[in-house]
Amino acid sequence: MSTVLIIFYVLSAVTLSTAFMTIFSRNPIHSAIYLVICFFSIAGHYLLFNAQFLALVHIIVYSGAIMILLLFTLMLMNLNKEDEVHKPRLTRLGAVFSVLATCGILLSIFLRSKPIMGDYDTTGEDYQSIKVLGKVLLDQDNGFMIPFEFVSVLLLVAMIGAVLLSKKENSAK
Amino acid sequence: MDTTLALVLILAPLFGFLLNIFFGKQLGKTLSGAIGTFTVIVSFAVTLYFFLNITETNQAIQVKLFDWIAISDFKVDFGFLLDHLSLLWLMFVTGIGALIHLYSISYMHDDENMHKFFAYLNLFVFFMISLVIGSNLLIMFIGWEGVGLCSYLLIGFWYKNQDFNDAAKKAFIMNRIGDLGLLVGIFIVGFVFKTIDFAELKTIVLAGTMNNEMWITIAAIALFIGAAGKSAQIPLYTWLPDAMAGPTPVSALIHAATMVTAGIFMITRLYFLFDLAPLVQDAIAIIGAITSLVAATIALVQTDIKKVLAYSTVSQLGLMFLALGMGAYEIAVFHVITHAFFKACLFLGSGSVIHALHNEQDMRKMGGLRKAMPITFITMLLSSLAISGIFPLAGFWSKDEILMTAFHGNPVLWVIGSLASIFTAFYMFRLMFLTFFNDFRGTEEQKKHLHESPALITFPLIVLAILATVGGLISLPGNSWLNHYLAPFFPNKEHIAHALGQTEYILMAIATVGALVGIGVAYAKYMKQNQVPGADATFTGISKVLYNKYYVDEIYDAIFVKPINALSNFFRDFVEVGLSAFVFGFGKVANELSFQGKKLQTGSIGFYLFIFVIGFCAIISYLFIEL
């Protein structure tokens, strides 16, 4: 059992358990905290893959931006209480059932597809350094230049939308 | 010239109709009556001209006006055919028509709608003329249905009484059953012979090239159904007695003398077809004989004076059909003519009586009118003798010819016909005795007003009585003017002249004795014993059945009218509703689906998500899992 595998197991355990706790903790603030840990562990997975840039971006975006947003919202609404009522039993059963179904189906799909075992060959070529990613992203000819620009537009629109939506309406009430 | 005159002949009554219907009210009663009468007299005069002409030249006149209906197989002209038969028919149609118009001037004088009455009468004459002189079956059909229409209008002339309207409706519908038969007959004739023109048909058939026996038989059956409808034969006779709801002149003109003989006219017109269908001829003879007997038995017990005459008419028409079935067409024609004379006279006479008694038609409330109404009495007596077949009045000759022919053809039919004749003599004199002899049985009020009718009424009576007396002269056995006259019309027929042998004299004697017996029984019963039929409820046994006309109306009601109405109700209340519900069912299903679908939209996001996940699972398992 190599070190890498051990790290993987530890990280996976952390990821799954914190994700689980996120769902199950009664207090939303706790959920948020667990989620942050979960995100960090996923960043750890990225690092394991040697995708440093992605890991950094992930921490900045998720643990930084998104989590802060979530926390702010939680605080804005003053929701750090454990007052959530459980859903009816039938709904919960349904949820369990459908989750199991999804899980089973997904797993069976992946396992039944082409054999995924094999040699993990390494060409030695650099494919995930910042330099290469930058080229792939911004190359005009066979890269993702236009989608990239669109993403920026999307973010802009989302920003405007968020501002508009959360602005208090003057006319009403 | 001939065309113009023919147009005058047919259009004069139409002109009278138009004048009376549009301006009748302004013209006043007398003038509108005069116009009505005059137009018919004009027609009569023109007919007389043509008639005298044809007796000299022996040439039928054909008038073609224009193409009427386009059919792929044959063409239908709008044209007239004035030949021996149609002119003979026209003579008594317009002649008697004119007399009855004259009679109506006085008879209808008290009615506020007198101008309409004359308008309808004129319209009737117009249609009757076109029936008679139509050059092909369809023109005849115009007249055929047209007289039915006028009959409807005139039976229901007093339209405020719904019973009368029912009678009118019944007459029209029963006629229409026959008309459908006639129409099918026309189809077959057109289909088989590629023409429906009388003259062409006659040429084709007499040439003998067409020998399509089956179709001709079917055609003959269909045509006979038409004739049975119009001429009130079994099973379509029940409308005629009901038709007596109309004013009496109408009964005389339409339901005794002219319209009801249209069936006989049509069969005579197409005799060449019927000659080719001996089976149908036999059927006609049998049906005619039975009709004559059945109607005569019903007439035995009727108490309404017009009903007696109506059944008598049906009975006489049956005799005519008997003659037709024997192939003795000219004898049938002869009887039609004599019958027109004496039956018109009888109806008009009964009208005179009814008029005098202020619309009383029940013979139980008459009696002893002989002294008050001598002219009416004498003319009716003569006509009754004529219809009973007493030598030497008109009815004797014509009826005897029929019975003789029947005897030679089939003695059973002769027996039936003779029985009917004996009954005829009985019920006619029952009518005479009940009406004119013994004491008056009506109210005092009526008694005071008893009077002879005015001259306008008695004049036609006298003329008709004279004709009923001497009318037989036109066809005396052995030397028949009528047969001679009609010979060009029956080019292929041997003269049926009964040589006056021993058998014939015996038959005549039997017939006369039979008639005398009938009269004698009536005399004994109603004169000697002074019997009067009791109220309706007192009839028992056979006479009850007879009085209720063998319950034929009730049977028809139960077999046809009620089921059709029940079916109609069923269709209206169930089938229509069901069909409608079925169509609405589609809408209902869609509605129901959407209603149920609406419930799916619970608004609960959790539920949506649940469904979403399930759907996601389903889709990916469908896409990726190969089972």
Add this chain to the structure above:
Amino acid sequence: MDISLLLIILLVGAIATFLAGDKMASKVALFFGLVSLGCTLYLLSLFNAGQNLDLTMAWITKPVISFSLKADGLAFAMLLLNGILTPIIILSSFGNEVKNAKNFYALILFMSFAMAGTFLASDGLLYYIFWELALIPIYFIALIWGNGDAEERKKAVVKFFIYTLAGSLFMLTAFIYLYSKAGSFQLEALYNLDLSADEQLWIFLAFFFAYAVKIPLIPFHTWQANVYQKAPTVGTMLLSGIMLKMGLYSVIRWQLPIAPMAAKEYMNIFIGLGIAGVIYGSIVALRQRDIKKLLAYSSLAHVGLIAAGTYALNLDGFRGAVLQMMAHGFVVVGLFFAAEIIYRRLDTRIISEMGGIRTQAPAFASMFMILVFASISLPSTFNFIGEFTVLYALFQVDMWFAILGGLTIILGAYYMLKLYQHSMLGETNTKIFKDVTFSEGLVMVSIIGVIMFFGFYPKPLTDLITPSLETILLQINR
């Protein structure tokens, strides 16, 4: 000069009426109705002089749809019906107070326009557009100006609308299929298609659904009585007088020549269906309480006979059917108008509440009677010519068809005379009943005049329609 002039006049008339305002609308509409009649007659005279009035204009390039109108004798006969009835129908509403008159009369003219277009179009899709276009005005006329409870009315009218639309959907499918085969919607191109027996059967059935609902044939008739009852009389007249004939006309023009093999193969079934309609309609009519419903069922019986005539597939059948279409159009409009006159005075349509009108209104009673007798096709009326020819055509197919179809003579007499007896005869009615007014009389007299004239002299019409019917028959027997 071509036939589109007529369409333009009607369309312009509709717009002008709409712009004329409520007060003038009826008169403007009448004027344009008369102008269109005059135009029809003028064009007819040109046509009789041998002039070709057809029009073909490119319209849409992909798919290939052209604006093509074809004016042959058959189309002219139908245009004549449309042209004569439109002003009569407009005139018939003069006695009523109409709300929003400008919309009402504009819709009438617009409907007339659409129906004329249907009779003229010789491009499948153009025809389909006109066919559906005619539905829109009658929908509004029946819905807005109808009578009775608004909910009930809406139900009946919407049912009618959806029913006919559903029927025409099949027709549209058929047209699209034909287009995929022929590459054009042109009538000639469709005629010349060489379809297999199976294809023909499906095309035939698809057309049949559209027409069976419109005509209507049993058992597709359930919309009819209700709509007739609920629609204003003008709408009923438009529907029964002209619009039903669109279906019958289309059978002759489109259905039979395009799918002749199927028509021949299943002829007996469709004739049987028509005759079943005759008998069923007549029997149901016997016991109706509402005068408009009775007339609706009588109409069902008559169009059943006409449809049977068209499916008889012989010249007499076609000719008789066209003549009877026209005759029935006139008579049924007259009869519905009579019902309307009674309703104006007695405020009822229930037959048992009428009666005894004849004493008070003899002129009206006489005119009504003539119409009644025309509708039971008494000889010397136009209807007789049509009915006789149709029955003879049926006879050529089978004697029993003629006999069963001929039952209409008896049953028709039964229910119509019953109607007449209970509505007009009997003891004088206690309610006051004014005799016909001038405009009412004019409507009645013109209808009666047309019926009587063609009853005695149908030759001009027969000469007009026969050549085109022979062409179609040739097409069927190709």
Add this chain to the structure above:
Amino acid sequence: MDNVLNHIGIENYIFLSVILFCIGVFGVLYRRNAIIVFMSIEIMLNAVNLLFVAFSTYHQDANGQVFVFFSMAVAAAEVAVGLAILVAVFRNIGSIDVANLKNLKG
């Protein structure tokens, strides 16, 4: 260079991603608090991202990672707008319990 997958095996990542994803699904279905639902969605997104990266390494191809960038950008935008909506909903209704949002009921 040594491939990390030689030690771990791609199937382990698949298991991990699937389980993580299912936990996210479960959270969406199970919880009523809209913010927790949001968090669950983020978990699901991350599960997918993780798989993307794993396969990117498996194929030695940068496109997978690029896709993760886009996915992150979309997630960020979604969270921004979604939370704004939540705030608006909270302002109007006073709760962010998804069970209360029933205006879509037909």
